[in-house]
Amino acid sequence: MTRLRSVVRGCGSYLPRTIVTNDDLAAWVETSDDWIIQRTGIRQRHIAEPDETTSVLGIKAAQNALSNAGIDPSTIDLVICATSTPDHTFPSTATQIQAGLGIHAGAAFDLQAVCAGFVYAVATADKFLTTGAATRALVVGAETFSRLLDWEDRTTCVLFGDGAGALVLEAQPGGGDSGDRGVLTSQLRSDGRHREKLYVDGGPGSTGTTGKLRMVGKEVFRFAVGSVTDVIAQAFEASGTTADDLDWFVPHQANRRIIEASADKLGIAREKVVLTVDRHGNTSAASIPLALDAACRDGRIKRGDLVMIEAIGGGFTWGSALIRW
Incomplete structure (x- = not known):
């Protein structure tokens, strides 16, 4: 039985310029490279500069995803940004990504489910696409978690970093089984x-x-x-x-x-x-x-x-x- 599927057309990402290693952290908080690696597997993280807001990271990741997909931004009719660190209380970061990409139609909104946000956003976009409410969706996960950290708490500040990634999803017909894309x-x-x-x-x-x-x-x-x-x-x-x-x-x-x-x-x-x-x-x-x-x-x-x-x-x-x- 034919049914619509949300097919991945492209993906992209962006990481801030500044890299902070475990040894860098050890210079201002009581920790060590061995301690962090043993407990978490983390060796380094990217930290956003003041001019690298969540929407800036999201726009760059989205541009890379659209380029990878070979799709013009004007054909996107849904933008969902999963984030817990929006630029502003409102408007949504998704609308700022939408504007930054030159998209002037369709819907854009943020989704907040913390670390599960991207999975929630993919599931939400899938519902729009498979019901015919949208044809092409840009799903972005973008965070500047470094701005929520207590840099004196070694149990949390060593864990998090900043960055953004994106998928372009498109409604396409499938056969209705697990072999579908x-x-x-x-x-x-x-x-x-x-x-x-x-x-x-x-x-x-x-x-x-x-x-x-x-x-x-x-x-x-x-x-x-x-x-x-x-x-x-x-x-x-x-x-x-x-x-x-x-x-x-x-x-x-x-x-x-x-x-x-x-x-x-x-x-x-x-x-x-x-x-x-x-x-x-x-x-x-x-x-x-x-x-x-x-x-x-x-x-x-x-x-x-x-x-x-x-x-x-x-x-x-x-x-x-x-x-x-």
Whole structure:
């Protein structure tokens, strides 16, 4: 049975100019390269300069994705930006990306699901495209998390970085089975009872300040490995596929130990796991599209490959999407 699918036409990314290594961090906070690598797998991260706002990063990633797709920006009729670090309370960062690309039609809005934001954004764009509400969507994950960090808290400031990535999705007819190109299924979950485990202690509606990121690392690790594999198992069930069918697993790049433990629990071979956390750190909603673009540019992800993306974010929010590239 013929049905519309959200097919990936192109991907792109952008990283800020400034690189901060673990040794750089050790110069102003009590930590070390060995301590960070052992616990997280992170070796360096990119940090945005004052002129590199979230929308600036998003525009550059989007331009690279559109160039990769060979698509004129004027043909995009939906822009979704997944971010927890918008330029302004309003207007949305998505509208600023839209304007920066010279797009003057269609809809643009932000989506906030923290580190799971890009998966949520892909799932949302998929609903627009497969129902005929849009024909081409630009899905961006862009973050300047460095502006939320307490640089005296060594348990959190070593983890995060800044960056942006983007996908161009287009509605195309498919045969209705798992052999189709495009988004095959998406699974989204949330549970607000876990707020105190990973949150920012400020906001315009509470403190009137931006606030700083706070995290109970052991609790996040436990939940990430123990509870979020449901959305991956359900994606396999919904699509009639298995871990053996996967070509690539592209999870949220939060912590190498979490990524490897999750893959092992799901029976996904480690050689199928795309890892960029060592170079980028945790870039929240930007981490998955950054990793996707890296794996496309180096030739790992190819047309026809079966790719699983998965993430967990503060709240907690979590989700997965299975995509035939």
